[in-house]
Amino acid sequence: MKLKHPFSSFVAVAALALTLLHGTVVQAETVNIAYQYGADPAKLAQASAAYEKATGWTINWRRFDTGADVVAALASGDIQIGDVGSSPFAAAISRGVPIEAVVLNALTGASEALVVRNGAHVDKQQDLVGKTIATPFVSTSHYSLLAALKHWNIDAKQLHIVNLGPTEIVAAWSRGDIDAAYTWDPALGKAKQSGKVLVDSTQVGQWGSPTFDLWAVRKDFSQAHPDFVQKFVAVTLQAISDYRANGKSWTAASPQAAAISKLSGATVADVPQLLAGNVYPGATEQASGALLGGGTAKAVAATARFLKEQKKIDQVLPDYSTSITARYIQASASK
Structure with a gap:
């Protein structure tokens, strides 16, 4: 039997170590993040690769x-962070x-609305009553419609x-299969072209049923990578800060509106109004x-109670605060 040269063994071991190390680094430095249609300042941060930077x-x-x-x-672990509305978030927490x-x-605010088709x-x-209304089930739009x-x-059973x-x-909508829709862009913009807004989420919120969008993170990921989550939160807050300071200049002709349009599904002409609606x-x-x-925990609990009342979920938890944290916000605010 021919013995391997010691140096050859060393190279083989070193190569294996580097492969394992490389695999660990790649896994630790890659994350899957979900986003949805809709115009918001974070879309600009996404488009400019601010999160990656x-x-x-x-x-x-x-x-x-x-x-x-x-x-x-998120439940399957296919993604680690996701942009979700308050209604699906409440349902998810209630289901564990x-x-x-x-x-x-x-x-x-006005970025989600109930639009009825002309001729309906x-x-x-x-x-x-008796009409056909479309909405994504258990979404913030669905919650607002029921509210x-x-x-x-x-009675929702009358529709x-x-x-x-x-x-x-x-x-x-294009086929004329539905009479109305409670939704967001791109469907909202399409519906408005041949319909009228009956109510939007600003008004529904004032009636006592506010909705909101948030970034939700798998707890195992946030526990393993708190530094990433902290930086992710900081970028999101910076995007919000930039819009609050300079949003009036984000006109339909601006590069900001163009970038947000590509990711949001909204036409570039609608982006400024949609941004201003929230x-x-x-x-x-x-x-x-x-x-x-x-307050957010209380709002999520109220949403969960409503969803149970509407038979969309089976149970309401005694406390939702364990699934809502301000620690990353507080850390950003203190800097």
Whole structure:
């Protein structure tokens, strides 16, 4: 038997070590993040690779049509961070999905609305009875639709509510298969071209059912990589800060609107109005008792109770604060 030269063995061992080390580094420095359609300042940070520059990580951005799809991917571990609305987040926590909210993306306003099709003969709220309305189930739009119907004293069973994502709504609207839709862009913009807004989420929020978008992180990921999450939160807050300071210059002709349009699904002409339709709380506001410091947990609990009442979830937890943290916000606010 021919013995291997000692140096050959050393090279083989070293190569194996480097391979293992390289594999570990690649795994630790790559993350899968889900985003949805919709215009918000974070889209600009995404488009400019600000998250990658701040963290040094490779980010695989994956677009999903609905929050329910994002939650399913978070539950399976296919993604580690996802942009979700308050309604799918409340449903996910109630079902035991191991995620936590780390930063708010936006407080929903006119960027989500109920639009009725011209020719559907809906002139007032009660005219919705017997109509077919599309919305992505368990989304913030779905929650707002049900809340609006309750406010108008209309039983949801008196309508035909169908589960369609934004892109599916566009197709159904074009065919005339639906009479109305509660949704966001690109479906919202398409519907407005041949319909009228009956109510938007600003009004529904004022009626006592506010909604919001947030970044949710798998708890195992945030525990293993708190530095990444901290930097991710900081970039999101900086994007919000930039918009609050300079948003008036983000006109339809601006490069900011063009970049956001490509990721949001909204036409560039609609981006400024959509951005202005939401509220973007800064670090100090987010860390306060009104939001991630306590108020957000209460809002999520209220959403969960409503979803259970509507038989969309089976149980409501006694406490939702364990799935909402302000620690990353507080760390950013203190810098």
